Amino acid sequence: MDNQKLLRDAKLCTRWALGLTFVLIILFPGIMFLTGYTYSLSFFKGWTMLAVVWLIIAGLYTAIRPLVEYYLEKKTEV
Numbered sequence: 001m002d003n004q005k006l007l008r009d010a011k012l013c014t015r016w017a018l019g020l021t022f023v024l025i026i027l028f029p030g031i032m033f034l035t036g037y038t039y040s041l042s043f044f045k046g047w048t049m050l051a052v053v054w055l056i057i058a059g060l061y062t063a064i065r066p067l068v069e070y071y072l073e074k075k076t077e078v
Contacts (some may be wrong), residue, residue, distance in 0.1 A: 032039075
């Protein structure tokens with residue numbers, strides 16, 4: 001990979017990380033706080049399950065994508 005592509009991908013990932021951090025940690029809870037919403041137990045369970053599913057998917061993606069890229073790279077060399 002060339003440095004230009006790596007820098008472009010790094011910038012894209014940084015924007016996504018900052019955007020998701022803002023939305024999921026600041027914006028969404030902030031709106032709920034300002035409106036006076038009271039968290040119910042079922043809402044908290046749902047939010048927790050969403051976070052767990054998100055972490056599992058992110059972990060699998062992080063673990064599997066390099067293997068797929070390696071396989072595709074080897075396939076094109078032959």
